[in-house]
Structures are given as structure tokens and as C-alpha cells.
Amino acid sequence: QQQVKQSPQSLIVQKGGISIINCAYENTAFDYFPWYQQFPGKGPALLIAIRPDVSEKKEGRFTISFNKSAKQFSLHIMDSQPGDSATYFCAAIGVRGSYQLTFGKGTKLSVIP
Amino acid sequence: DGGITQSPKYLFRKEGQNVTLSCEQNLNHDAMYWYRQDPGQGLRLIYYSQIVNDFQKGDIAEGYSVSREKKESFPLTVTSAQKNPTAFYLCASNTGGTTDTQYFGPGTRLTVL
Numbered sequence: 404q405q406q407v408k409q410s411p412q413s414l415i416v417q418k419g420g421i422s423i424i425n426c427a428y429e430n431t432a433f434d435y436f437p438w439y440q441q442f443p444g445k446g447p448a449l450l451i452a453i454r455p456d457v458s459e460k461k462e463g464r465f466t467i468s469f470n471k472s473a474k475q476f477s478l479h480i481m482d483s484q485p486g487d488s489a490t491y492f493c494a495a496i497g498v499r500g501s502y503q504l505t506f507g508k509g510t511k512l513s514v515i516p
Numbered sequence: 517d518g519g520i521t522q523s524p525k526y527l528f529r530k531e532g533q534n535v536t537l538s539c540e541q542n543l544n545h546d547a548m549y550w551y552r553q554d555p556g557q558g559l560r561l562i563y564y565s566q567i568v569n570d571f572q573k574g575d576i577a578e579g580y581s582v583s584r585e586k587k588e589s590f591p592l593t594v595t596s597a598q599k600n601p602t603a604f605y606l607c608a609s610n611t612g613g614t615t616d617t618q619y620f621g622p623g624t625r626l627t628v629l
């Protein structure tokens with residue numbers, strides 16, 4: 404039972420374009436949503452995170468949009484660069500008693516020059 | 517130089533053998549986690565520990581065992597009971613709060629021959 408669904412599986416974007424990755428969740432107990440970036444052969448690193456009491460959070464070229472009623476959230480990478488080429492994971496956790504991060508299956512982003 | 521170290525980076529095992537993966541952190545974090553990563557599957561939680569001498573099963577604990585005798589160390593043993601152990605194993609740690617960032621180590625790639 405997959406609690407966080409992520410799409411697309413892979414994404415190819417031209418340099419300078421906008422990369423958009425979408426996630427949807429079912430468990431209404433989730434109330435913290437981090438995004439991780441992973442380069443090949445490395446561990447994931449936290450990119451940006453959001454709580455559902457805000458609809459958008461921006462850090463540099465990275466923006467999370469959150470739609471609580473639809474139980475969906477998305478990552479937008481503006482002005483995508485070849486160095487952004489990596490696998491991106493959305494995740495969710497319920498702060499009320501759970502210590503388990505539930506991950507989406509990941510999106511492999513390739514930014515081509 | 518603070519961080520999480522995992523060793524070895526690559527590990528080869530014959531079928532029927534137990535093998536132990538090392539995870540050490542010098543971040544003074546209370547909580548430590550073990551994840552398994554398979555292509556296209558995201559990260560799945562194997563075990564986690566919030567405090568020394570205590571640990572809980574994650575979603576896929578069968579065939580694995582852990583110990584937490586020291587705050588900085590959380591070794592994972594992949595036993596012969598694990599039917600499909602070939603994977604990328606990631607260790608993480610945080611201060612223990614559910615919304616505290618989990619910091620990941622560089623991973624160990626285990627291959628069963």
C-alpha cells in the first residue's frame with residue numbers, strides 16, 4: 404500500500420526550463436512534507452520542506468506548492484540547470500506519534516543543455 | 517568533521533551468509549534509522565532507534581537485525597533469512613523529533629553473489 408504517490412518517474416527538461424514533480428498522499432495524519440535530492444551513489448539530502456498550514460514555500464529556485472484539500476503537493480524547480488540532474492523524493496511524516504518517513508518512489512530528473 | 521559514516525561502501529556476500537553493515541554518527545543525534553533503497557522503489561524503513569538500547573521495526577524488518585549499544589553506532593545485520601538482500605542500504609540520524617531533518621550517510625551497496 405503506497406501512501407505517497409509520486410509522478411512522473413522520470414523527467415527531461417531543457418536548461419532554463421521549469422521542472423515540476425507531483426506527489427499525492429492519502430493519510431490525513433501526515434503533516435510534514437520534506438523533499439530530498441539524491442545524486443547517484445550518494446545518500447539523499449534534504450532540499451526543502453513544508454507544513455500544511457502554508458500553501459507555498461520558496462527557497463531560491465525551489466518552490467513547494469501545497470494543496471491540503473486535494474492532499475497534493477509539488478516541487479517546482481525554476482531555471483533548471485544540468486547540476487540539478489538527480490533523483491528527487493517527496494516524503495511525508497505524521498508528527499502525532501509516528502517517527503516514520505514515508506517516501507514516494509522518486510523522480511529521476513535530467514536537465515539537458 | 518561531523519557527519520554519518522557507513523562502511524563498507526561496497527559489500528559482496530555469498531548466499532546463506534550473515535553480513536553486518538556499519539553506521540556511525542558524530543552529530544550527537546539521539547535517533548538513528550536504516551533504510552533500504554531499490555531501483556524505482558524509493559526508500560523503505562527497516563529499523564529505527566530513538567534511544568540507546570531500544571529500537572523498533574520499520575516496514576520491512578524481516579530478515580534484518582540491529583543493535584544500539586552506543587549512541588553513535590547503529591549496525592545492521594542482514595541475515596540469511598532475508599530473501600532478496602541485494603540493495604543500497606542507507607543509514608540516517610536526527611535529533612529525534614519527528615520533523616527534525618534526517619541526515620543520511622553515503623550508503624552501502626550490498627550484492628549477494
